[in-house]
Amino acid sequence: MGLSLLRTKPLATLLQDTTSEKHRLRRALGPWDLTALGIGCIIGVGIFVLPGVQAAKNAGPGIILSFAIAAAACACSALCYAELAAMIPVAGSAYTYGYATLGELPAWIIGWDLILEYMVAAVLVSTGWSAYLVNLLHQAGFDLPHAICASPWDTPPGSFNLPAVVIVVLLSALLIRGIRESSRVNFVIVVVKLAVVVFFIALAGRHVDPKNWTPFMPFGFKGVMTAAAIVFLAYVGFDAVSTAAEEARNPQRDMPIGIMGSLAVATVLYIVVAAIMTGVVPYTRLGVADPVALVLNELGMRWPSAIISVGAIGGITSVLLVLLLGQPRILFSMSRDGLLPSFLSTVHPRFRTPYLTTIATGTIVAVAAAFTPIDVSSALCSIGTLFAFLIVCAGVIVLRRSRPELHRPFRVPLFPVLPALGVVLCAYLMASLPGSAWVRFAVWLVIGLFIYVGYGYRRSKIA
Numbered sequence: 497m498g499l500s501l502l503r504t505k506p507l508a509t510l511l512q513d514t515t516s517e518k519h520r521l522r523r524a525l526g527p528w529d530l531t532a533l534g535i536g537c538i539i540g541v542g543i544f545v546l547p548g549v550q551a552a553k554n555a556g557p558g559i560i561l562s563f564a565i566a567a568a569a570c571a572c573s574a575l576c577y578a579e580l581a582a583m584i585p586v587a588g589s590a591y592t593y594g595y596a597t598l599g600e601l602p603a604w605i606i607g608w609d610l611i612l613e614y615m616v617a618a619v620l621v622s623t624g625w626s627a628y629l630v631n632l633l634h635q636a637g638f639d640l641p642h643a644i645c646a647s648p649w650d651t652p653p654g655s656f657n658l659p660a661v662v663i664v665v666l667l668s669a670l671l672i673r674g675i676r677e678s679s680r681v682n683f684v685i686v687v688v689k690l691a692v693v694v695f696f697i698a699l700a701g702r703h704v705d706p707k708n709w710t711p712f713m714p715f716g717f718k719g720v721m722t723a724a725a726i727v728f729l730a731y732v733g734f735d736a737v738s739t740a741a742e743e744a745r746n747p748q749r750d751m752p753i754g755i756m757g758s759l760a761v762a763t764v765l766y767i768v769v770a771a772i773m774t775g776v777v778p779y780t781r782l783g784v785a786d787p788v789a790l791v792l793n794e795l796g797m798r799w800p801s802a803i804i805s806v807g808a809i810g811g812i813t814s815v816l817l818v819l820l821l822g823q824p825r826i827l828f829s830m831s832r833d834g835l836l837p838s839f840l841s842t843v844h845p846r847f848r849t850p851y852l853t854t855i856a857t858g859t860i861v862a863v864a865a866a867f868t869p870i871d872v873s874s875a876l877c878s879i880g881t882l883f884a885f886l887i888v889c890a891g892v893i894v895l896r897r898s899r900p901e902l903h904r905p906f907r908v909p910l911f912p913v914l915p916a917l918g919v920v921l922c923a924y925l926m927a928s929l930p931g932s933a934w935v936r937f938a939v940w941l942v943i944g945l946f947i948y949v950g951y952g953y954r955r956s957k958i959a
Contacts, residue, residue, distance in 0.1 A: 501599060502598070502600065502601065503599060503600050503958055504595065504596060504597065504598070504599050504600070505596055505600075505603075505958055507584060507899075507902065509958070510592065510595075510596060511585075511586065513586070521848055521849070521850070522674070522675055522676070522743060522848040522849075523742075523744065523745050524743060524745070525675065525679055525743050525745060526745055527749070527750040527754060528683070529679045529683065530737050530740065530744060530750050530751065530753065530754025530755075531753060531754045531758050532679070532683045533682060533733070533736060533754065533758075533818050533821075534733045534736070534737045534754050534757070534758025534759065534762075535686050535758045535761055535762060536682045536685065536733070536814035536817065537733030537736045537737075537758075537818035537819060537822075538730065538731055538733030538734065538758055538759065538762035538815075539690070539693065539733075539761070539762050539765060539766075539811060540621065540689070540814060540815030540816075542727060542730025542762070542766050543693060543765065543766060543769050543788065544624060544787075544788050544808040544812055545620070545621075545624035545627075545785055545786070545787070546727050546730055547559055547563075547727070547766075547769065547770045547773055547782070547787055548784055548786075548787025548790065549782070549783050549784070549785070550562065550723040551723075551770075551774055551783075551787075552779055552780060552781070552782045552783030553723075553783060554715055554719040554722045554726070555713070555720045555722070555723035555724075556711065556712065556714040556715060556719070556774070557709040557711075557713075557779055558713040558714075558715075558720040558723070559723055559727070559774060559779075560767055560774070561713075561724075562720050562724040562727055562770075563727055563763070563767050563770055564767060565720070565721070565724040565925075566724045566725075566730070566731060567731070567759075567763040569885070569918060569925060570728070570734070570759060570763075570885070571759065572889060572914045572915065572917050572918030572921060573889055573918045573922065574759045575756070575914055575918075576888050576889045576891070576892040576914075576915050577734060577737075577755050577888055578751060578755045578906050578908075579752075579892055579904060579906050579907055579908050580738075580891065581737070581741050581747065581752070581755065582748045582749075582751050582752055582904070582905040582906040583748075583902060583903070583904050583905065583906075584596055584741075585741040585744060585747030585748065585751065586741060586742050588607070588739065588826060588828075589735055589738040589739045589825075590606050590610060590738075590884045591603055591606045591610055591829055591830060592829055593888060593891050594606040594888075594891060596891075597894045597895045597898070598887070598890070598891060600835075600953075600958070602887070604830075604835055604944070604948045605941065605944065605945075606884060606887050607829070607830045608940070608941065608947075608948075609880050609884055609940075609944075610823075610880070610884055611823065612880040613884060614736075614819050614826065615823060615857065615860060615861055616864075617819050617881075618816060618819040618857075618865075619861055619864045619865045621815045621819060622657075622661075622663055622664050622816055622861065622862075622865040623647075623657060623865055624785050624786070624812055625659070625809060625812040625813065625816060626645060626657050626659035626660040626865075627784075627785035628785075628805050628808040629659050629805075630645050630659070631786050631789045631801075631805050632805035632806060632809065635801060635802040635805065636802070640659070642654050644656065644659075645657060645658065645659060647866070647867045648867060649867075649868075657865055658866070660862075660865035661863075661866050663813065664820070664862040664865060665858060665862055667816055667817050667820050668820055668854055670817070671820055671824070671854050672847060672849055672854050673847060674848070675740070675743050675821075675848075675849060678817060678821060681817070682814050682817055685810045685813055685814040685817075688807060688810050689807050689808075689810050689814065691807070692803065692807025692808070692811065693765055693811075695800075695803065695804070695807070696769065696772075696788060696791075696792075696800075697768055697769065699792070699797065699800055700772050700776055700791055700795065703776050704771070704772055704775030705775060705776070708774060708775050708776070708778055718928070721924075721925070722928050722929065722930070724928070725925040725928040726929070728881055730762075730766065731759065731881075733758055733759075734755040734756075734759050735881070735885070736818045736819065736821065736822040737751065737754045737758065738751065738755065739822040740822075740825070748905035748906075749905065752906040769788070776791050776795065777790065781794075786805070786808065788808060789801045789805050789808065792804055820854070820857060820858060823853075823861075824853035824854040824856075827840055827853040827856070828840065828841050828853050829841075830952075831853070833956065833957055834952070834956045835951075835952035835955065835956060836951075836952065840852055840853050879926060879929050879933045880937065882922045882925050882926045882929075883922075883926065883937075885918065886919055886922035886923060888918075889915045889916075889919045889922065890915070890919055892908055892911075893912050893915050
C-alpha cells in the first residue's frame, strides 16, 4: 500500500484526459484574458480589505514590508507555477502538478488543501464585498439593517450576511453560463478597478504624513512576519490562473505571461497603497473591512469615498469571480481522476463548464459567508495558500531530477536556488501564523485523509 500511495499519473494520461468529450473544457482564453484573471483575483482583497486589519493588529506601518516579503516568496512560487503550467496545461493547478510529480497521496493532500484555500478565500472576499456595499449605500443615504449585514460573531453581532450570499449566488450563475462570458466580465471589471486604484493613489498620496509611519514596526518584526503570512493570500490570483490552463488557447506560451504579468502589476500597487494608507491614517484606526474608504472619509472626501467604494465593489467582485472559477476546476480534476465521485466531473453539454462543482462551491461559500467573521477566514486561508505554494516549488525540483527529458516551454531561472528559496520562505511564513490557524488546518487535513482512505484510494482510476 505504501508504494501505491505514491503512484504518479503519467503526463501523457493527464493530457489525454483533456480530449474526452464528456470531460472536455472549452479553450477560449488568450494571454490578456489570463493576465486579467490574475489581476482580477490578486488586486482586490489585498488592497481593499487586508491592509487595514493587518496594520492595526499585527504590523503597523510595517505592513509595507509585509507585502514586500510576501511578494518575494510569491515570485519564487510564481516562477515554479509558470514552469509547471506551461509543461502540464491541465486544469487542477497544484493538485495536478503534485499528481504528476509527487504521487497520489501528496496530490490528494494538495487538492484537499486547495479546496480549503479557495473556499475560505471566497468567504473572506464576499465578506469584504458586503462591507464596501454597506459603506456605499450609507454614503448614498440608505442604511441596510445591521442584522442582515453581519455574522453572529462580528462586533456588533448580526444575524447573517445577506449581501455576501447574494453576490456569491449571482457570480456562480455567471460561471455556469460560460468561461468566455465570465472572462469578458472580469476584463471590464479589471480595467475599472485599476483606474480606481490609481485614482486613490493620486487623491490620497499628497496627504501622507511621514509621522504616521513612526513607530514603523510597533509589534516588532514578528508582527510584520505574521502579517506577511496572512496577506500572502492576496497573491493567490496567479494560482487561479493555473487552474484555467485547460481553457487557454496556447498554454505553453500564455500561462507564464499571465502568471508573472499579473504578479508584477499587483506587487507594485499593493506596496504603494499600503504606504499611503498608513501614512494618512494612524494604523490603530485601520482595523476595518473597508480601509480605503475609511482613509478618504477621514480626509473628508465623501464623494471620492463613494467612488472608491464602487471601484472596490467591482474589484472585489472580480476577485470573487476568479476564486469561484478556480475552486470548481480543482474538484473537477479530482473527480476526473476518480478521487471524488465521478458525476462531479460532468461538463454542461451546452456551456462546456463544470456546472455541478460550480453549484456545489457556490452553495457552500454562500452559507459560510453568511455566518463567518472576516478575521477567522483570513488566517485560515493563508495557511492553505502557503502550503500549496510550498508543494509547487518542491514539485519543480523533484520533476527536474526525475524527468529531465520532458519538454519545458518555460524554465525557472537560477535553478535550484529559486525553487528552494520558495520552499524556505513559504515554510517560514507558515510558521509565523497563529496556532489557531494550524489547529483548523490540521483538522481539515485529517478529515481529508479519512475521505481519501474511505473513497479515493479505492476508486482512483490509475489504481
